Amino acid sequence: MLPPGNFEVLEAKDGVEGLNFIRQEKFSLIMLDFLLPKMSGWEVFQQIQSQPELRKIPLVIMSGRKEEVTEKLPEPFEGFEFLGKPFDQKQLLGAIKAAMTKAKQPRPEPTPVATPTNNNGATATEAIATTSSADQIQALNEKIAVMQAEIDGLKKQLAQVVTFIKQKIK
Known part of the structure; x- marks a missing residue:
């Protein structure tokens, strides 16, 4: 789907080979599938993000299941562009272009979190993780409540359809 140009495309058969290519070559663009054998696209992404020189390379993450990407990387996506499968040449x-633009924008370097302990003996990292987990649990519980209400509504509709069909059969 790429237009003719003065570039070379290297294709990796799995995440391990892809990450090795990324570390060895000077790429001007990385197209990363999120689902890969041996090492997932998520793991490759984490490796790219951990190395400042690799973080500067424009990145397009592709997946046919956006929910798997957003589960690990919440929107809005910063530092890379997401491309849902299937896609056409115009979308590609x-x-x-969007990935190239995002790569030029300044981004804060990931900073390691210090691990001082609080009064309970928990590290700051653990406290942040606990807060984040509590927030995530609350958000998930809210989603579950909404989904349960939808399920209850669907059960009611199904019961009505079954009753209607039974009446028509008689």
């Missing part, structure tokens, strides 16, 4: 070129 748009994603590449």
